Every structure is written in structure tokens, then in C-alpha cells.
Amino acid sequence: MLTSVYIIAITAEAMSGALAAGRRNMDFFGVAVIAFLTALGGGTVRDILLGNFPITWTQHPLYIYITITGGLATIVLARFMRHLHQLFLVLDAIGLVAFTVIGCNVALRLGYDTVVVVMAGIITGIFGGIIRDIMCNRMPQVLRHELYASVSLVVALLYLALRHQGASESVNLLAAFSVGLLLRMAAIRWKLSLPVFSYAKSQWD
Amino acid sequence: MLTSVYIIAITAEAMSGALAAGRRNMDFFGVAVIAFLTALGGGTVRDILLGNFPITWTQHPLYIYITITGGLATIVLARFMRHLHQLFLVLDAIGLVAFTVIGCNVALRLGYDTVVVVMAGIITGIFGGIIRDIMCNRMPQVLRHELYASVSLVVALLYLALRHQGASESVNLLAAFSVGLLLRMAAIRWKLSLPVFSYAKSQWD
Amino acid sequence: MLTSVYIIAITAEAMSGALAAGRRNMDFFGVAVIAFLTALGGGTVRDILLGNFPITWTQHPLYIYITITGGLATIVLARFMRHLHQLFLVLDAIGLVAFTVIGCNVALRLGYDTVVVVMAGIITGIFGGIIRDIMCNRMPQVLRHELYASVSLVVALLYLALRHQGASESVNLLAAFSVGLLLRMAAIRWKLSLPVFSYAKSQWD
Numbered sequence: 001m002l003t004s005v006y007i008i009a010i011t012a013e014a015m016s017g018a019l020a021a022g023r024r025n026m027d028f029f030g031v032a033v034i035a036f037l038t039a040l041g042g043g044t045v046r047d048i049l050l051g052n053f054p055i056t057w058t059q060h061p062l063y064i065y066i067t068i069t070g071g072l073a074t075i076v077l078a079r080f081m082r083h084l085h086q087l088f089l090v091l092d093a094i095g096l097v098a099f100t101v102i103g104c105n106v107a108l109r110l111g112y113d114t115v116v117v118v119m120a121g122i123i124t125g126i127f128g129g130i131i132r133d134i135m136c137n138r139m140p141q142v143l144r145h146e147l148y149a150s151v152s153l154v155v156a157l158l159y160l161a162l163r164h165q166g167a168s169e170s171v172n173l174l175a176a177f178s179v180g181l182l183l184r185m186a187a188i189r190w191k192l193s194l195p196v197f198s199y200a201k202s203q204w205d
Numbered sequence: 206m207l208t209s210v211y212i213i214a215i216t217a218e219a220m221s222g223a224l225a226a227g228r229r230n231m232d233f234f235g236v237a238v239i240a241f242l243t244a245l246g247g248g249t250v251r252d253i254l255l256g257n258f259p260i261t262w263t264q265h266p267l268y269i270y271i272t273i274t275g276g277l278a279t280i281v282l283a284r285f286m287r288h289l290h291q292l293f294l295v296l297d298a299i300g301l302v303a304f305t306v307i308g309c310n311v312a313l314r315l316g317y318d319t320v321v322v323v324m325a326g327i328i329t330g331i332f333g334g335i336i337r338d339i340m341c342n343r344m345p346q347v348l349r350h351e352l353y354a355s356v357s358l359v360v361a362l363l364y365l366a367l368r369h370q371g372a373s374e375s376v377n378l379l380a381a382f383s384v385g386l387l388l389r390m391a392a393i394r395w396k397l398s399l400p401v402f403s404y405a406k407s408q409w410d
Numbered sequence: 411m412l413t414s415v416y417i418i419a420i421t422a423e424a425m426s427g428a429l430a431a432g433r434r435n436m437d438f439f440g441v442a443v444i445a446f447l448t449a450l451g452g453g454t455v456r457d458i459l460l461g462n463f464p465i466t467w468t469q470h471p472l473y474i475y476i477t478i479t480g481g482l483a484t485i486v487l488a489r490f491m492r493h494l495h496q497l498f499l500v501l502d503a504i505g506l507v508a509f510t511v512i513g514c515n516v517a518l519r520l521g522y523d524t525v526v527v528v529m530a531g532i533i534t535g536i537f538g539g540i541i542r543d544i545m546c547n548r549m550p551q552v553l554r555h556e557l558y559a560s561v562s563l564v565v566a567l568l569y570l571a572l573r574h575q576g577a578s579e580s581v582n583l584l585a586a587f588s589v590g591l592l593l594r595m596a597a598i599r600w601k602l603s604l605p606v607f608s609y610a611k612s613q614w615d
Contacts, residue, residue: 018402019404021348021402022402022403022404023404023405024344024349025349025401025402025403026348026349026401026402027348027349027398027399027400027401027402028399028400028401028402029348029354029355029358029399030345030348030349030354030402031402033348033354034348044254048253048254048458049454049458049465049468050464050468051463051464051465053256054255054256054317055254055256058254058255058317058318058321059318061318061319061320061321064320064321064324065320075402078402078404081404112464112468113468113469113471114471115471115474115475116468116471116474119474130545134339134544134545134547135335135339135345136344137339137342137343137344137547138547139434139546139547140440140545143431143436143437143439143440143443143444144434144435144436144437144440149439149440149443150439153439193437194437194438194439195437195438196435196436196437196438197428197431197432197435197436197437197438197441197485197488198432198435199429199432199433199488199491200433223607224609226553226607227607227608227609228609228610229549229554230554230606230607230608231553231554231606231607232553232554232603232604232605232606232607233604233605233606233607234553234559234560234563234604235550235553235554235559235607236607238553238559239553249459253458253459258461259460259461259522260459260461263459263460263522263523263526264523266523266524266525266526269525269526269529270525280607283607283609286609339544340540340544340550341549342547342548342549
């Protein structure tokens with residue numbers, strides 16, 4: 001089940017990367033690169049930080065083909081994107097939850113400390129978007145706007161708490177996706193965001 | 206043979222990095238850092254992604270000295286750079302082909318899937334330039350202008366196809382360099398580029 | 411001794427990261443992320459490049475808690491920061507020396523070549539700040555302003571030279587901190603900086 005959700009998730013993330021590349025007028029090759037990095041970059045950073053070699057996508061060529069195809073297909077589909085905006089936000093939220101849970105599981109399997117497990121989940125969830133934004137020379141959006149990284153944190157904590165309570169994996173996944181999607185959708189609907197820290201520029205900036 | 210070409214290639218890439226650092230008014234230390242990253246960053250990213258430890262340059266101090274010296278020498282040579290522009294473009298193209306072939310070979314030796322081998326070639330070819338541009342806070346140029354990353358892709362595919370056909374390594378290298386250089390020179394001469402994907406900024410950018 | 415200095419150092423670096431995040435109006439989550447990356451990013455890059463897995467902070471949850479707490483505390487403490495400016499610069503300089511020495515030691519323990527040992531020291535010293543600046547979408551400051559990366563280079567060379575001369579570790583640390591702090595303080599006081607390489611933008615930028 002999680003695998004099919006993962007396929008949907010990396011496709012949605014690849015498309016989000018392609019749109020960002022399009023906003024920067026990249027060529028078709030650049031679109032494919034950004035799509036790949038947005039979809040698989042978070043898991044790559046996680047694998048490197050956890051020393052989890054070989055890195056996941058190098059053993060699953062299918063994921064490479066899906067993200068590149070998804071990115072290039074977006075060039076054609078872009079004109080319909082605005083109408084699919086709502087659907088897109090839901091798919092992106094599904095991706096965020098799926099990535100978080102998968103990231104936690106990789107770190108759990110490798111026997112890392114709980115705080116590292118939570119970080120592995122969040123890194124998998126948000127670093128694809130951070131790499132996308134760095135490649136497009138803009139501030140990482142996930143650290144500023146409606147709740148996003150925080151949703152990943154809540155999902156990771158909930159998943160580990162239920163697991164610790166002995167909840168079955170299917171119940172736990174149901175809980176993670178329900179809470180994660182509701183929280184993210186509520187954040188978008190009512191523009192919920194964390195407080196912002198504003199520190200004025202000084203002469204030693 | 207490939208080793209001497211590699212030395213030329215990392216020198217040329219180090220100089221290109223130093224010029225980019227100079228455009229951002231970096232100090233001499235910054236010039237050395239950017240020169241090193243531009244020349245050896247692509248291979249470093251490849252080694253990390255393939256789990257190829259120890260990373261190549263840590264076992265070849267000579268490469269470190271060459272790139273740093275090349276970068277610092279550029280500060281003196283910069284005034285002649287414009288006159289050497291044509292030569293520089295040729296050296297850069299030689300570097301692109303050499304990096305691509307070397308990257309493919311590293312992944313082949315480690316037994317990775319064909320698509321990962323192609324990606325290892327391209328990553329070695331273009332990621333030094335991408336890191337240079339990120340460090341200089343500008344959009345990665347290789348994903349927008351005249352054919353560059355695509356040349357790396359064509360070289361990687363050609364190299365693997367000929368290898369699969371049983372071509373000898375020297376014939377294969379000759380083919381890779383001929384096709385790669387011709388394609389890159391043609392791209393510069395006639396401003397050939399891939400189509401661009403332009404997606405208008407929207408309110409949810 | 412070096413461990414307590416290290417704790418002070420990562421706290422100071424985390425606070426510097428938090429202030430940079432505040433200048434970019436990041437939310438509280440972003441502040442924590444940038445604080446963590448600024449404090450522990452240099453060591454992370456070093457561990458990855460040296461193949462030193464598991465990465466240090468994954469085995470020391472305390473470091474994670476300290477940097478995140480330090481980052482978030484900065485939100486409250488920011489109003490007093492200007493008055494603590496001098497203290498802050500001293501703590502940052504202590505961090506630079508401590509990171510450099512620790513980085514050299516990790517590479518020495520793994521048996522790397524001397525030039526790689528020096529680079530490991532410098533990378534540990536300056537890459538947290540570079541990652542901070544990339545995440546905040548600005549040019550890496552450490553490659554442009556008052557002597558900073560160069561202080562790290564001098565400390566690394568001095569540390570290795572004294573070690574080679576058979577100096578005891580405590581004498582060596584005393585020398586490293588004395589010279590490093592004096593050099594950095596002098597650089598700030600008299601605005602000492604390396605010469606800058608300025609290369610005019612051309613049409614092929």
C-alpha cells in the first residue's frame with residue numbers, strides 16, 4: 001500500500017519541481033533535473049546522512065523514470081495545472097506524509113536514536129522542496145509559509161508514539177495520513193502558520 | 206591518456222570557477238574554494254551518491270593542488286582571459302566529455318544499473334558547474350543556455366552503446382570525444398539550445 | 411576540555427544561524443533548521459567527505475537538542491544581541507578554532523593525507539556558515555569579509571606543525587586557540603581581509 005502511495009507522491013513532487021523550473025525558464029533538461037531532485041532529493045539526503053548505502057533510487061530505476069517522465073509531462077500539462085490546483089495540493093500533502101513515514105522507517109531499521117528517527121522523517125519530507133528552491137535560487141518556501149515542515153514533525157511524532165504503544169502498522173498509517181492531511185489542509189484553508197522570527201538587518205549582516 | 210586529459214579538464218574547470226568567484230568579488234581564499242568545488246565537486250557528488258568511499262580526491266592530493274593553483278593563477282591570468290576565450294571553451298568541452306566518461310566508468314565498476322551509470326556520467330559532468338553557481342548565488346547556468354548537460358547525456362549514451370557493441374576502449378574514447386566536442390562546439394557556434402519551459406508566476410509561487 | 415568548548419561553540423554557531431534566519435523572516439521551524447545546520451553542518455559535510463559514518467551528531471542526540479534549543483532561545487534573546495555583540499564575536503571565534511582542531515583530528519584518526527587533514531579542519535570550521543548563507547539565499551560571507559577561512563587555515567597548519575614537532579596536546583591546543591583568537595580578533599578590529607579578486611562581468615557571464 002505504502003509503495004503505491006509513494007509512487008503517487010514522487011510523481012506529485014516531480015510535477016511541483018517541474019513547475020518551479022518553469023518559473024525560472026529552465027530548458028527541458030533542467031526541468032527533468034529539478035523534477036528528479038524535488039521528488040528524490042529528500043530521500044537521498046536522508047540516505048547519505050544515515051549512511052544508508054546504496055542509496056534507494058540507485059536500486060529502483062523505476063523511480064528515476066517516473067520522476068523524469070512526470071517532470072517532462074508537466075510541460076504539456078502545465079496549462080491545466082491551475083484547474084488541478086486543489087488536487088495538486090492534496091497529492092503534495094499525501095507525499096509529505098508518505099515521505100515522513102518512510103523516512104522514519106529507514107532510520108528505525110538502522111537502529112538510530114529516536115530524535116534521529118524523527119529528523120530522518122522530516123528530512124525525507126521537506127528536503128526535496130529545499131533542494132528545489134536552492135536550485136531555483138530562492139529562499140526555501142517550506143520554512144516560511146503555511147504549516148508544512150511542522151506537519152511532518154507532528155506526523156513523525158504521532159507515528160512513533162503509536163508504534164511505541166503497540167498499534168498495528170495499518171492503524172498507525174491510517175492515523176498518520178488522517179492527521180497529516182487534515183492538518184495540512186486546515187493550514188492551507190485557514191492560512192495557519194508558525195510565528196515568524198524577524199530580526200532587523202544590522203551593519204554586521 | 207584519460208588521466209592527462211583529466212588533469213587538463215580539472216585545470217580548465219578550476220579556472221572557470223575562479224572567474225565566477227571573481228565576478229562576485231570573492232577574496233583569494235574564496236577563489237581557491239570555488240575553483241576546487243567547480244573542478245572536483247561533480248566527482249565528489251558522484252562518489253557520495255554511489256557510496257564510492259574514500260572519495261577520489263582524498264586519495265589524490267595532486268588534484269587538490271592543481272585545482273587550487275589553477276584557481277589562484279587565474280587571478281593573474283584573468284586579464285588575458287578574453288583573448289583565450291575560444292581556447293577556454295574548447296578546454297571546458299574536453300572537460301565535460303572526460304568527466305562524463307570517467308563518471309560512467311566509476312558506476313560501471315561498482316555494478317550499478319545502466320540508468321544510474323548514465324546519471325553518474327552526467328552528474329560528474331555538470332555538478333561542478335551547478336555547485337559553482339549555487340555558491341555564487343545564481344541560477345545554475347548549465348540548465349538554461351546552449352546545450353551542455355545534453356552533450357553529457359549524448360556522450361554517456363554513446364559510450365555505453367559502443368561498449369555494449371564490444372568496441373575497444375580507445376575507439377570508444379575517440380568516438381566520445383569527437384561527437385561530444387563537435388556537438389558542444391556546434392551548440393556554441395549556432396546557439397543551439399533545448400526548448401525552454403516557461404511557466405508564469407502565480408499567486409501560489 | 412575540548413568537549414566543553416565544543417558545546418559553547420555549537421551554541422554560538424546555532425545562535426548565529428538563528429539570527430540569519432530571523433533576517434529572512436523565517437518561521438520558528440526554519441529558525442531551528444538553520445540553527446542546526448549552521449552549528450552541525452560543517453561537521454556533517456566533513457563526515458560525509460571522509461566517509462566517517464555514522465555521522466557524529468546521529469550518535470550524540472545532546473548536540474541536536476543544544477543547537478535547536480540555542481536557535482529557538484535566540485528568538486527571545488535577539489533584542490539583547492546587539493549589546494552582546496562583542497561577546498558573540500569572541501564565542502564565534504572560539505567555535506572556529508575548536509571546529510578546525512576537531513576536524514583535523516577526525517581526518518588524522520582516519521589516516522588521511524596531510525592536505526586532506528587541513529581541508530577537513532577548514533571544512534568543519536567554515537561549512538556551517540556556508541550552508542547557512544546558501545539556505546538564506548545570500549553569498550557565503552566567509553569567503554569575502556574579514557579573515558575567517560584564513561584563520562581556520564592558519565590554525566590547522568599550526569596545529570599539524572606543532573603535532574609533528576611532538577608538542578603535547580594541551581600545549582598545542584593552547585597555541586591553536588591563542589593564535590586563532592588573536593588573529594580573528596585582530597582581523598575584526600583592524601578590518602584585515604585578504605585581497606579580493608574582481609573580474610568584470612562579460613557577455614558570456
